[in-house]
Structures are given as C-alpha cells and as structure tokens.
Amino acid sequence: MSEPHDRTGYSFALAAYGLWGALPLFWRLLRHVPAGEQLLHRVVWAVVVMSALLLARGRLGELRPVLADPRKRRGLALSAALLGINWFTFLLAVETDRVLHASLGYYLNPIVSVVLGMVVLGERLRRLQWAAVFAAATGVIVLLWQAGEFPWIGLVLASAFGLYGLLRKTIEVEPLPGSTIEAGMLAIPGVVVIAWLGFDGSGHFAGPDLRTTALLLAAGPITAVPLLWFTNAARRLPLYALGFMQYITPTSHFLLAVLVFDEVFTGAHALAFAAIWAGVALFALDLMLQRRRQLPARP
16 A cells, blocks of 8 residues: 555545535535425435446446345345444434534444443453443443433434445445445435425425525435545555544534534533544554554564
8 A cells, every 4th residue: 555545544534534524514405495305305416426436437226136145135134224223323413402412322332332242242352442342331330320312313313324324235235236225225214204394385395495495405415425435445445544544523413512502511521432432542542452463473
C-alpha cells in the first residue's frame, strides 16, 4: 500500500465519519417532519442515488445475481430490517433531543460487536476486551441508577448496528450493491406510504413548503455519499485505522448535543460517559496491541 493511497484512504474515512458526525445538524432541519416519514424519504431517495451510482459505473447488472440467490435475498431482507431500525432510532433521537444517547450508542457499538462475536460466533474475549465490556456496562448502570435514565436509544443503536455488521459478514455481496438492495427493500413499502400521505394531505413532500421538499430529496445523497466514501476508505486502509477513526462520529454527536443543542448533561452523565470512554480506550488499546503483535519482526 503506497503512501499516496494511505493519504487518499484517510481523506475518504475522515470525510465519511465527519459527515456522519454532522448528520444531526441536517436532520434537525426536518424536526417538523415525523421521524417515520423522514425514514421513508431517506430510503427511497437513497435507492435512487445508489442505483444511479451503479449505473454510472456499469455495475447495475450486479444486482440481478444477488437477488436471484434465495439465501442472499433472505439475509439482505433481515439486514435491511436491522438497518431500518438503526436509521429510525437515530432519527427519533434527533427529533426527541436525545443526540447524547445516540452518541453513547455509537461509542458502545464496537464493544457490542465484540460481545456478539463471543455470544454468536463463540469467539474468546481477551482480558482488555473483558475490561472494556465491564467499563461500558458500568457506564450504562451509572446512567440508569444516578441519572434515572434507561439509555434505550443508545442500546438499540449499538445492538441493531452490531447485529447488522455481524449479518453482513455472512453475506457475500459487494457493499454498494448490497446497500442498494437493502434500501430498495425498505423503499418498496416506503413509496406506497409516501404516495398515501400525499393523497390524504398529511405528507410533507411536494407541498407548498419547497424547503422541506428539497431537504427530503437531499436525504438521498446525505445517506449514499458517506457510504460511498467509507467503502473507498475501507479498500485503502487497514481495519485498525478504521477502528480508531470510527470514534469521530460519536464524538461529533456528543459535542453537538452538549455544546450546540444544549441537551441535559449532569454530573451523572459525566460519570457515565467517563466509564464508557474508559471502555473505548481499553478497546482501542487492545486493538493497538493486537496490531503490534501481527507486525512482522524486524530483522
């Protein structure tokens, strides 16, 4: 891997994680639209953008063999459902002023993925991984006990995306065609519901508010573009680099929640997040040590 490719990969990763981190700012502009309706437009217009990308690259034909395989089709239907749960929960977090809980979920995500690997795949956890799980669990307990909050949004986000990642590992399909099919499966009922909302006059699309219509249309590229950047980064960077850079997104969410959206952040929240950050640090340390062990010894 050449140094220019490294720089390009890091640029793609920074752009993807940075845009994902800034998404609450975009979705806040649509708070007058229910989260469910936002989700419908997100999947419908994402399919349009992703299909256009496949067509422009001459790869639209890659969809047919995947859809013709019953096993892959069933797997993608399940992963689409998990992705829909994740997207809807995040939109609901923005709508209900719980971006702080969303940031918690994305901090927990890699740790939850490790636990799922242990439970589902029978993988053994290393000592630092156990310590990371214990620290993260302590943070959740502190939030529940001291702040009186059950962070269900964060737990749903982490669990749904962790299960999604685990499932996608078992489906042999390229990222962009796979994501296009997933979004397409969600978009089929989405088109019907959008049409019905427009028919009965309760929808927000193509009405007198042109700004809202433009924002709903923008949900497509806002969803598809960072995914494209991420897949480009993943091809150029080792997994450990992506593992470290993924924390750009929840850190951005955390800063937006506390400094921009002025969400409640008490001493109990600080203690809970300190425990979760300790878990993240232990997880990152384990990742770094594993990477060091895998490097060939110098002659």
